[in-house]
Amino acid sequence: MTWQKVCPLDDIPMFGARVVDHGGDAIAVFRADGDTVFALRDACPHKGGPLSQGIVSGSGENARVTCPLHGWNIGLASGEACAPDEGCSHKFATRIESGEVWLDV
Amino acid sequence: MIKQKLVMVGNGMAGVKTVEEILKYAPDAFEITVFGAEPHGNYNRILLSPVLAGEMTLSDIMLNDLAWYADNGITLHAGRKVVQVDRVRRIVRADDGTEAAYDRLLLATGSNPFILPVPGKDLPGVIAYRDIADTEVMIAAAASHRHAVVIGGGLLGLEAANGLILRGMDVTVVHLGDWIMERQLDRPAAELLQASLEAKGMKFCLGAQTAELLAVEAMAELGAIGVATSAGQSQRSVRVGSDTDARVAAVRLVDGRVLPADLVVMSAGIRPNTALAEAARLHCDRGIVVTDTMQTVTDPRIYAVGECVSHRGVAYGLVAPLFEQAKVCANHLAGFGIGRYQGSVTSTKLKVTGVDVFSAGDFMGGDGCDEIVLHDRAGGIYKKLVLRDDKLAGAVMVGDTADGAWYFQLVREGKDVSQLRDHLMFGQSFAQSHLGDAGHQGQSQAALLPDTAEVCGCNGVCKGTIVSAIKEKGLFSLDEVRKHTKASSSCGSCTGLVEQILASTVGGAYQATDKHAKPVCGCTDHTHGEVRAAVRELKLLSIPAVMRALDWKTPTGCATCRPALNYYLISTWPHEAEDDPQSRFINERAHANIQKDGTYSVVPRMWGGLTNPTELRAIADAAEKYKVPTVKVTGGQRIDLLGVKKDDLPAIWADLGRAGMVSGHAYGKSLRTVKTCVGAEHCRFGTQLAMDMGVKLEKMLFGMWSPHKVKLAVSGCPRNCAESGIKDVGISGVDSGYEIYVAGNGGIKTEVAQFLAKVSTDDEVKEMSGAFLQLYREEAFYLERTCHYVERVGLEHVKRQVVADPARRRDLYERLLFALKDAPDPWAEHQAESLAKQFKTIPIKAVLEENRHDLAESVSA
Numbered sequence: 025m026t027w028q029k030v031c032p033l034d035d036i037p038m039f040g041a042r043v044v045d046h047g048g049d050a051i052a053v054f055r056a057d058g059d060t061v062f063a064l065r066d067a068c069p070h071k072g073g074p075l076s077q078g079i080v081s082g083s084g085e086n087a088r089v090t091c092p093l094h095g096w097n098i099g100l101a102s103g104e105a106c107a108p109d110e111g112c113s114h115k116f117a118t119r120i121e122s123g124e125v126w127l128d129v
Numbered sequence: 130m131i132k133q134k135l136v137m138v139g140n141g142m143a144g145v146k147t148v149e150e151i152l153k154y155a156p157d158a159f160e161i162t163v164f165g166a167e168p169h170g171n172y173n174r175i176l177l178s179p180v181l182a183g184e185m186t187l188s189d190i191m192l193n194d195l196a197w198y199a200d201n202g203i204t205l206h207a208g209r210k211v212v213q214v215d216r217v218r219r220i221v222r223a224d225d226g227t228e229a230a231y232d233r234l235l236l237a238t239g240s241n242p243f244i245l246p247v248p249g250k251d252l253p254g255v256i257a258y259r260d261i262a263d264t265e266v267m268i269a270a271a272a273s274h275r276h277a278v279v280i281g282g283g284l285l286g287l288e289a290a291n292g293l294i295l296r297g298m299d300v301t302v303v304h305l306g307d308w309i310m311e312r313q314l315d316r317p318a319a320e321l322l323q324a325s326l327e328a329k330g331m332k333f334c335l336g337a338q339t340a341e342l343l344a345v346e347a348m349a350e351l352g353a354i355g356v357a358t359s360a361g362q363s364q365r366s367v368r369v370g371s372d373t374d375a376r377v378a379a380v381r382l383v384d385g386r387v388l389p390a391d392l393v394v395m396s397a398g399i400r401p402n403t404a405l406a407e408a409a410r411l412h413c414d415r416g417i418v419v420t421d422t423m424q425t426v427t428d429p430r431i432y433a434v435g436e437c438v439s440h441r442g443v444a445y446g447l448v449a450p451l452f453e454q455a456k457v458c459a460n461h462l463a464g465f466g467i468g469r470y471q472g473s474v475t476s477t478k479l480k481v482t483g484v485d486v487f488s489a490g491d492f493m494g495g496d497g498c499d500e501i502v503l504h505d506r507a508g509g510i511y512k513k514l515v516l517r518d519d520k521l522a523g524a525v526m527v528g529d530t531a532d533g534a535w536y537f538q539l540v541r542e543g544k545d546v547s548q549l550r551d552h553l554m555f556g557q558s559f560a561q562s563h564l565g566d567a568g569h570q571g572q573s574q575a576a577l578l579p580d581t582a583e584v585c586g587c588n589g590v591c592k593g594t595i596v597s598a599i600k601e602k603g604l605f606s607l608d609e610v611r612k613h614t615k616a617s618s619s620c621g622s623c624t625g626l627v628e629q630i631l632a633s634t635v636g637g638a639y640q641a642t643d644k645h646a647k648p649v650c651g652c653t654d655h656t657h658g659e660v661r662a663a664v665r666e667l668k669l670l671s672i673p674a675v676m677r678a679l680d681w682k683t684p685t686g687c688a689t690c691r692p693a694l695n696y697y698l699i700s701t702w703p704h705e706a707e708d709d710p711q712s713r714f715i716n717e718r719a720h721a722n723i724q725k726d727g728t729y730s731v732v733p734r735m736w737g738g739l740t741n742p743t744e745l746r747a748i749a750d751a752a753e754k755y756k757v758p759t760v761k762v763t764g765g766q767r768i769d770l771l772g773v774k775k776d777d778l779p780a781i782w783a784d785l786g787r788a789g790m791v792s793g794h795a796y797g798k799s800l801r802t803v804k805t806c807v808g809a810e811h812c813r814f815g816t817q818l819a820m821d822m823g824v825k826l827e828k829m830l831f832g833m834w835s836p837h838k839v840k841l842a843v844s845g846c847p848r849n850c851a852e853s854g855i856k857d858v859g860i861s862g863v864d865s866g867y868e869i870y871v872a873g874n875g876g877i878k879t880e881v882a883q884f885l886a887k888v889s890t891d892d893e894v895k896e897m898s899g900a901f902l903q904l905y906r907e908e909a910f911y912l913e914r915t916c917h918y919v920e921r922v923g924l925e926h927v928k929r930q931v932v933a934d935p936a937r938r939r940d941l942y943e944r945l946l947f948a949l950k951d952a953p954d955p956w957a958e959h960q961a962e963s964l965a966k967q968f969k970t971i972p973i974k975a976v977l978e979e980n981r982h983d984l985a986e987s988v989s990a
Contacts, residue, residue, distance in 0.1 A: 028973045035966065039685070039711035043775075043970045050970070057685050066727075074727035077715040077775075079688035090688035092715040092723050097688070129973070 025117075030125040033059065041076040041089070046129050051116060052076030053125060054100055057083030061118045061125050062100035064089075069111025070096045132160040135462065136221055136231035138211045138405065140165025142174055142619075143435030143451040144237025145193055150459030152201055158463060161203045162229045164221065167260060168208035170194045175448055175587075175619055177264050178285075178481075181292030187261065192618075204229075214409035216428055233430055233462060236406055236417060240399040240436035240446065245280060249342025254377035255393045258289045267392065271296035274391030278302075278380045280339055282309035284479060286396035287326065291481045293392070294330050301332040301388050303339060303380065305397075313477045313488040314525055317504060321511045321527045325484050338383040342393055344375035401437045401444050416444040421469040423458035434458045440470060447475050448619050449586040456589070476537045476586060478530070487533035490523030490540040491515055498522060501554050514554060519547040532556040534626060538582050579925035584626050587619030592630055593926070599634045603662065607631060634658065650689035652682050657693065657910035664697045671698065671707040686712075693911035696798065699834060700906050703948035716796035719968070720955045721778055729778060730771040731757075732795035733785045734831075737805045737823035737843075738766030747788030755781050765802030765840065767793055779965040782956035791954040794832070798912070801840045803827040804852065808845030808862065817862025819845035822891055826860075829895055830902070832952025833945075836909040836918070839902065840875075854882050857905075857915040858898045863887075867894050871901050871927070872919035880916040883924050886932045900931045900938040903945035 036042050036055040043066055044051040050066035052075045060083060066076045073093030080089050080100070087100040097106040103115035117128035135151070137144050140163050148161060165171075171193040179185040198205040209223040214234065222228050242257030244250055254270065256263050270277070271293055279290045282304030290300045302309070308319035323333060380388045401416040411427045412418045416439025418426050423438070425431045434454045436446055445451060450473035460468035476489035494500045494515040501514040510528035514521060514536065520543050524536040535557040539546060546553055557577055578584070580593030598604060598613045610631055611618040617627040648654050655663070660679065669675045672694045676686060686694065691712035698706035710718050721729035733748065748768055752760050759771040773781055782792075794800060803826045806812065808819025823843040833839070842851040843860040847868075853859025855875040859882045861868045866889035873882025886897055904927060909918035919927055930937050959965055 030973065031971050035971075037711055037967065040967070042967070045970045045972045047974070053971075071725070072727075073725075074723070077719070077723055077727070079691065079714070080711070081683070081685050081687045081691065083684060093725065095688070127973070 025128050027119075027126050027128050030127050033061070033120055033123050033125055036061070036125065039080040041078075041080065043074075043076045044127065050074070050076070051127065051129070052089075053118065053127065054080050054087070054089060056080055056087035056100060059120070060084060060087065061120055062087060063116035063118050063127050064098065064100065064103050065114040065116075067113060068093065068096055068098065069105055069113055070094055070109065075113065133158060133232040134230055135159035135161045135233045135235065136229050137161065137163045137235040137237060138214075138221060139237035139239055139435065139437070140167065140169075140171055140205070140207065141237060141239050141435060142171065142192070142448060143239075143455050144235060145171040146452050146455035147235060147237070147432075147434055147459045147462075148203065149193075150456055151462055154459060154463035154465065159233070161201075162206070162231075163198065163203055164206045164209055164211045164223055164227075164229070166208070166210040167262075169261060170197060170205075170207070172261065173619060174260070177258070177261070178288035178292055181264050181267055181289065182295045183292075211405060214405060214431075216409055216431070219430070231430075233432065235458070235462075236411075236425075236431060236433040236437060237435045238402040238405055238433075238437040240444075241402045242395060243398040243400050244395055245339055245397055247339055247341050249344060249377060250395075252342055252344050252375065252377040252393075254391060255342055255395065257395045258285055259399075263394075267293060267394065268296065270392040271298050275299055276301075276389040277392040277394065278388050278390040279394045279396055280304075280380070281396035281398065282306070282333065282335070283396060283398070284310060284313065284477060286394070287331075287479065288481060289394050289396055290331050291326070291329065293394075298392070299332075300330075301334060301390075303334045303337045303382065303388070305336070305338055307336055309333070309335070310479075310486075313492070314486070314527070315493055315513060317502075318486070318488070318511050318513065318525045318527045321506070321509060322479070322484065322486055325509060325528075326481070329483075334382065334386070334388070337386075340381045340383045342377050342390070343379040343381055343387070345378045399436065399446055401439065403437060406433070406437070413439070414442075415439050421457075421471065422461045422466070423454055423470060424461070432458050432462065441472055443472060445473060445475065447477065449473065449589065450475060452588055452619075474537075474541050476533070476540075478533070485530040486527050487530035487536075488523070488525040489533070489537045490521070491517075492523035492525035494523070501550075503554055512554060516546065516550070519545050519550075521546050521553070534578070534582065534584070534623070537586070541583075577920075577923070578626075578630075579923050580929065581925060584630065585614075585616035585619070585623045587623075588615040590614050590616035592923075595627065595630050596634050596922075596926075599631060600662075604631070605659075649693055650687055652686050652690050653679060654682075655679050660694065661697050661701070661908075661910070664694075664701045668702065669698065670702055670705055672709055672712060696834065696836060696911050700836075700948070704950075714798075717798070719775060719778065720782075720792055720796060720959065721773065721775075722796045724771065726772075728772045728774055730769050730795070731773050731778070731781055731785075732763065732767055732769045732793035733790035734793040734827075735767040735790075736827050737803055737820050739805075739820060739824065740768075743788050744790055747785055747790065751781050751784045754784065763795070763802075765795070766804050767795075767802065769795070775968050776970055778968050779959050783960055786954075786957055786960075791831075792956040797834065798837050799835055799839065800827070800830040800833040801838050803830075804840070804842040804856070806844050806846075806850035808843070810845075812845055814848060815845035815862070816864045817843075817845050817867060819843045819851065819860075819862055822860060822862075822867070822894060823851075825891060825895065826898060829899065829946075830949065832954075833902070833906075833949055835902070835906050836911050837914045839905075839915070841898070855879060856882060858882075858901060860894055860898070865889060869894065869897050869901075872915045872924070874914055874916040876914070883919070885924075885928065896938060896942045897931065899945045900941035901927065903941040903948075904930055906945070906948075907941075 041052050041054045052064050052066040054062045066074050068091040073091040075089050077092045078089040082088050085101050088097045090097050096109050103113040105111040119126045173190040173192050176190040209225055211221050212224050213222040220228050220230050242259050256266050277293045277298045277300045279286045279302045282302045290302050293300045308316050377393050380390045403413040403417055406417045407413050411425050417433040417437050418439050419433050423432050435451050454470050457468035457470040479486040499516040503512045512526045515523040521539040578592045582592045584592050595614050595616050604610050617624045667678055675694050695709050695712040699708050716722050721731050755777045757770045761769045763769045803823040805819045805823035809815030810820050839857045841858045842853040842856040844851040844853045845862045853861045855873040859870040868887050869885045870882035871885045874880035905915055
């Protein structure tokens with residue numbers, strides 16, 4: 025696994041996301057409340073919807089994104105779909121250093 | 130000012146209602162003294178039946194307790210019966226010698242039960258059913274005795290019988306008529322009702338006349354053979370031989386039958402109590418005769434209201450007309466003198482839990498009448514509608530009374546129902562759905578009622594009054610509505626309807642099954658209505674401010690509440706509230722429609738569905754340049770470029786913008802399109818310039834955010850080629866102007882738009898349509914289409930605001946124009962680098978396995 029620099033934190037809107045293209049794979053990098061940053065494969069476990077385009081809410085362990093296609097909620101910290109739905113999006117580790125977002129791919 | 134002295138004789142519902150109204154109109158006009166024969170304050174006599182049935186308690190039915198009289202400066206002589214009115218000296222005198230002088234006297238002496246003049250009527254255990262004391266006797270009897278006979282199978286008698294059964298007694302109803310409740314029901318209805326009461330254990334002797342009431346010793350003489358049951362026998366044997374407290378033991382009928390009875394309830398009708406008035410030489414004729422201002426015809430200083438009154442030859446025994454009398458009387462006493470009592474059409478509901486009976490107007494029919502009858506004997510449903518001259522003259526229903534209020538309204542309004550006739554029997558929702566008047570959201574009765582519909586017949590409270598009280602005073606519970614409006618506070622038969630109105634107006638947590646009453650989402654206990662109200666009243670300008678003010682349970686809300694809050698903020702406080710893009714659904718953030726594969730569709734605006742070669746060329750060029758896989762003509766008369774990558778959006782917008790095109794908002798809870806036909810510009814049938822009107826409307830409404838999407842259409846003639854009949858606002862040109870239809874929908878279930886108004890000029894079309902849309906923007910809940918909004922609030926409500934009140938319409942229209950002032954083109958806005966950047970994917974190098982180690986080192990270094 026490799027840490028890669030993505031962008032300055034401020035380039036990701038609060039409660040928003042940016043899409044990172046990693047050799048053709050889309051990774052969604054989310055910014056939730058309290059400047060926490062999460063990353064998931066940009067595909068909903070339901071029908072592959074682009075999670076990066078969903079509404080982000082909550083913070084910390086409770087941060088989640090709502091898929092724009094059919095409204096599934098995916099936990100940002102775990103990548104797991106929230107009950108009653110079942111499924112998981114691959115998650116990536118992130119960190120913030122000197123205002124820059126790093127991603128472990 | 131010296132107060133006039135008002136003395137009221139009788140402390141019942143009609144009288145006290147009059148006093149309440151006077152206190153409302155002219156609180157300082159009178160010094161009020163009240164005499165009441167009963168030792169209580171004013172209680173709800175109609176609810177004695179539920180008390181008897183054990184469903185309510187005495188304290189539940191107290192309307193005005195003793196403190197109320199004190200608080201309002203009223204002198205109450207409770208438990209004192211007035212025995213004399215001295216009209217010359219203007220003094221009343223009570224049985225204990227108390228005297229009171231009056232300037233105005235109000236007689237509200239009510240009625241007396243009719244006691245059959247049969248032997249034994251004075252025996253212990255024989256009572257009427259009129260007041261708290263009677264009710265207490267019945268409750269006590271039920272605790273220690275077994276057999277009851279109720280004489281009289283009218284409304285009150287059946288309620289008494291039902292209450293006694295619920296208290297464990299064995300009850301027989303003795304009724305002179307051939308069927309029960311013959312004053313309210315026809316024979317088939319009565320038979321169905323009887324069957325359902327028999328199923329509850331009630332027994333009936335119909336066509337039966339009471340000969341005498343027998344005491345225990347008389348029973349002994351009869352030998353009590355085959356009459357007394359063993360349970361009753363033991364009690365009686367103890368009492369034999371005592372003349373003084375010989376309790377009633379049986380009822381003997383004229384045909385010889387003997388019914389065991391430890392309790393006999395006389396419920397064979399009432400007689401206006403005119404004894405005092407007659408003694409005072411006031412003209413009485415089966416009631417104290419009064420004029421339309423409720424003054425006695427003999428002495429204008431003396432008024433009379435309630436069951437003691439005869440008005441135009443009719444004495445009323447139901448509460449609704451009596452309250453109407455009270456209002457007129459108070460109006461006159463307060464010196465306004467504008468009220469006139471013109472008599473009442475009455476309706477009846479039986480208060481027996483689980484048995485639904487309703488009747489109104491002339492339900493018997495006869496010569497010159499048509500009858501529509503539905504009779505499902507096995508299903509226990511009977512409905513009969515009586516029509517005369519294309520009007521509904523009366524209705525009687527057993528088993529299913531849901532449409533009672535509607536029928537009653539049709540009867541009172543004397544509305545021509547010939548158009549409805551085929552569907553009339555199937556109720557309001559069905560009948561009106563065939564006129565395009567209903568939605569498909571599991572509509573409630575309340576949502577369909579116009580604001581003028583009377584909901585509480587007892588207190589004369591219309592739906593509009595209830596709705597405005599709920600809105601203005603922020604009422605959330607049935608009790609509050611009762612307190613503020615009096616609706617459902619008398620007989621209680623409209624309680625369900627009032628609850629529905631409450632729920633459909635702003636909510637009410639007690640009724641979680643209603644969608645409008647539900648909290649917005651799990652983040653809050655507040656309903657959409659409450660949140661809207663708070664945003665407006667507290668002038669909240671940002672989502673965090675709303676969450677703070679309303680104690681949101683989650684720190685940042687969720688995907689359900691945030692878009693709703695954002696809409697409420699920007700629609701309530703345009704140009705002031707903060708518009709949070711992250712609280713909008715992706716389409717409104719990306720200004721394009723997300724597709725199933727994550728690409729977007731781009732729809733440039735084509736005003737009124739019109740385009741030109743320059744635009745078409747630009748669209749064609751863009752489609753090629755950005756490799757758009759699908760180009761499609763939409764239902765809203767424009768061109769959709771499907772399959773655009775998000776990264777390309779700002780650039781394709783820029784290209785289209787150079788040809789003069791702007792965002793079509795095909796992605797928003799906002800104005801979508803104004804569809805037009807070619808109109809009088811080209812069409813040989815066209816009466817109006819439909820394209821021109823459409824373009825004007827679309828330009829006016831550009832950038833309008835709304836609770837849900839909004840679609841318009843303008844057709845140049847009634848052929849409606851632009852499909853105005855299924856649009857949120859549909860304009861249909863006619864030779865003399867335009868007809869405006871609203872709340873149509875071509876979606877999940879087609880809703881035909883409803884006629885709002887006819888206007889003659891283009892400016893009027895803009896103002897009327899704009900005012901309607903602004904009302905919708907201000908009052909609808911987030912994600913409520915116009916058809917559901919109008920279904921919820923009623924078209925009458927909309928018409929009153931938008932059509933009937935020009936000043937209100939103007940205000941709405943101006944608020945809309947203010948909100949839409951300088952509405953930006955979001956596509957142009959997103960040419961700014963800071964915004965465009967959000968659409969770009971961030972590339973990072975895919976790291977090959979063999980390079981991983983080096984890269985990791987370089988990062989850590």
